[in-house]
Amino acid sequence: MRETISVKHLSKAYGDHDVLHDFSAEIPLCGVTVLRGxxxxxxxxxxxxxxxxERPDAGEIRGMDGRKPAVVFQEDRLLPWATALENVSLISGEETAILELSRLGLxxxxxxxxxxLSGGMKRRVAIARALAYGGDILFLDEPFTGLDEDNKRAAAxxxxxxxxxxxxxxxDDAEAELFGAYCELSVG
Amino acid sequence: MPSKRGWIQKALIALIYIAVWEAASLLVGKELLLPSPHATLLRLAALLTQGESWLYAGLTLLRIMSGYLLGVVAGVLLAVLTARSRFAEALLSPLRSIVKASPVTSFILLALLWLSSNVVPLFISFLMVVPMVWAATAEAIVQTDVRLVEMGRVFGLSNWRIVKKIYVPSVLPQFLAACTTSLGFAWKSGVAAEIIALPTRSIGYRLYESKLRIETVDLFAWTLLIVALSMLLEWLLIKGMRRIRRDA
Known part of the structure; x- marks a missing residue:
């Protein structure tokens, strides 16, 4: 059976603004899943x-317990006072950090x-950090922002x-296709 | 370190001040009102040859620096507490405002009722430092980028590592700036407390005595010593801070 993360009747509002309302889905973990909307x-x-x-206002999430997620946030979230290497080795061994940074051309x-660093370089440091962490699921929020085509392909x-x-x-469909085959899930 | 040119510029500026002082002293023409720089420096040199003067300076330094260091520690603890708890902030911030707004003399006079004259300067220095370090550090903690903290949590950093790797470097610039500014305040208010509380072995007592006997040259010489010590301490602190920033 295909592994999924199960989301049932999920609601979340910020003040009066409903961001998610009674959202249910089985999120397939099929290699690469692209969230659309x-x-x-x-x-x-x-x-x-x-x-x-965040805590949902209502609803439940199943299938995330015990997982070790690695994340590329929408923003780079790098420590401004730390070098690229220090940023990555913050969450991994130095050898792994050097390896991942080198793999991404840094x-x-x-x-x-x-x-x-340029915007694209910072993005690659954030990707290297997620890879160096060794998580068992990767969450990528607009991971290729600011990267040129070659670096997008290398990062993917x-x-x-x-x-x-x-x-x-x-x-961007073209960005999703960089991963090869992928599943899709519509949000909203 | 300033360059050779920097040192020459500093020496020139010092000479300009001394020349203005000398001219003003000549103009006034009375050592009792405004002693000349050379009379003051001669007196200071004489004071520095006396073991007693070093003892007084050392004890003044000990009182004020003890108050200062205790103030820094208390300021940081209060900052952590009030940055983490809105109730603690609401409860304690009026105290900070009261201490900041009240004249230091009121506290010195009150402290004289509660404490021995030797402890009053320590307490007053402490009291001047606490709100400054507290306010600046709490502000810096609150302003720490929560997105970085979130990143640390997602990547499984322990609370201790989040404090060490994210909060401390983020708070350090404002904390160190508060430490430098409050050192000057601690020093000035500590000596003022000595002048009023009169612990017998202190620079403050010597200043009071000089004023009582109308020995203006002594008054100037002791003041010069206070300024020199204050500048030395500030220099040492800034040097130490540069090292802390480098190592952080």
Missing amino acids: ASGIGKTTLFRLLLGL GENMRQLPKE RALAAAGVPILVITH
């Missing part, structure tokens, strides 16, 4: 609920601070090579 429909909120960063930039290859289920939010 218009902007502001609640995809990122769903991620946050799945990761336990071998020459490891000792640089985020403010010294590295992420797919992790061999764990991937949940990804992207607005």
Whole structure:
């Protein structure tokens, strides 16, 4: 049987604004699952609920207990006072951090601070951090923002090579196709 | 470290101040009102040859620095408490406002009723430092980027590592700035407390005595010593902070 994360009657509002309302789904963990939906429909909120960063106002989530998620957030979330290497080795061993940074073409930039890196480089550091963590499921929220085509392909290859289920939010079909075959789930 | 040119500029500025002081002293023409720089420096040199002066300076330093260090520790503890608990902030922030707004002399006079004269300067320095370190550190804790903390939690960092790797580097600049500013306040208010509380072995007592005997040169010499000690402490603190920032 295919593994899923089960979401039942999930609701979440911020003040008067209903972001998710009575949302139910079986999220397939089929290699790569792309979450689709218009902007502001609640995809990122769903991620946050799945990761336990927010509590739902109603509903339940099953299938996340005991999992070790690794995340590429919508923003890079790098420590501004730490080098690229320190940012990645914060959550892994230094050897793993060096390996992942090198794999993403940042071998020459490891000792640089985020403010010294371009937007695309910072994004790759965030991806390297998620890979170095060694999670058993990857949550990617617009992971390729700011990357050129070559780096998008390299990053997608590295992420797919992790061999764990991937949940990804992207607005761009071409970006989803970088992973090869993928499942889709509509949110909202 | 300032460059050679920087040192020359500093020396020149010092000379300009001394020249203005000398000119003003000549203009006034009475050592009793405004002693000359050379008379003051000679007196200071004489004071520094006396073992007693070092003892007084050392004890003043000990009182004020003890109050300062205790104030920094208490300020940090209160900052953590009030940044984490809205109730604690609501309960304790009026105290911070009262201490900040009240004249230091009121506290010195009150402290004299409760404490021995030796402890009053320590207590007053402590009281001046606490609200400054507390307010700045609490503000910095609250302003720490929650998205970074969230990232740390998602990636399984322990609470201790989140504090060490995210909160401390984030809070450090504001905390260190508060430490530098409050050192000056601790020093000034501590000496003021000594002048009123009069612990016998202290710079404050010597200042009071000089004023009582109308020995203006002594008054200037002791004041110069206070300024020199304050500048030395600030220099040491800034040097130490640079090291802390580098190591953080």
